[in-house]
Amino acid sequence: MTADIELRHYTTHQAAHLRPLLLDVYAEVHAKAAETDPFCAVDPFAEGLDSWSARPGWSCIIGYDNGQPAGYAYGAPLPPGSRWWGGLLTTVPADTIAETGTRTYALSELMVRTPWRKTGTAQRLHNALLAPRPEERATLLVDQDHPKVHALYESWGWKTLGDLRPRIPDAPLFHAMLLNLPQH
Template identity: 80%
Template structure:
């Protein structure tokens, strides 16, 4: 294991060629939760991956240590009228959840394999994924049972918008978070 990680960028057109890598890393990272939590199952993840990677504007970054994938991040812009905010349980000001198709980039997944954790790899993947974005802000969901992950995102500038439970079977309660991207001054 080194911290000399090469980051490669991918688009939706390349998703089929990297699908197995993404599934293999997920299966390793989420092996324990997948044993007992139906929401963390590999089949559910694979279905979600296929849905996300088919979205217009989907992008992915994978970090490699030599030929070993160490982790990845992916997401896509929220379309106009996105269902993303449908499970929001917190009252927010009018317009905060209005999507135009070019307003918000949703960071769907960010994960790093155990040997490369606490090396700065997650931050590098995060930055590599979001730096090319032209949207004014990004959003992500953090499971409320993971306060250390929530605190990490806060240390990177993310702010909690409220509680959200996706309208998916067995979905946990999440913190919905927002991050202004460089071209935006506020949200």
């Protein structure tokens, strides 16, 4: 596959139209994990997708290679009183996790189909999703069973805030990470 990926930007207005594609890519990328891990099954992901894509400020980038979806990334700003930090197991100052609705963009999903891995596609999706964001920072969660993914995010400038277990059935232990975003 080529690294000549066309990036298309979407908002919550296109979410219903995108849903089948996003679910198909997810099912393909997580097929093996879903065989043994209920957290990786398509149905819980679909519920999460529906919740995320209905949020104000939701944005999505899909990368296409000759019409084929290579991968995508999406997220949304954290609202005031966000439940995002509810499962934080590491003690941090309260102001670190105080949300205003415009402070933090949560990168909820970033996935690349196998043929496009190790081509720079993940970083292009990541950068395209975050570049226009007006928030001061971004956050994401990395499964602690994936140290290579954690190291990749660190190489892109992300810093680990602490351990977090979402209050979602069968959720694994994650590293909560933060990235300062350029101010526009």
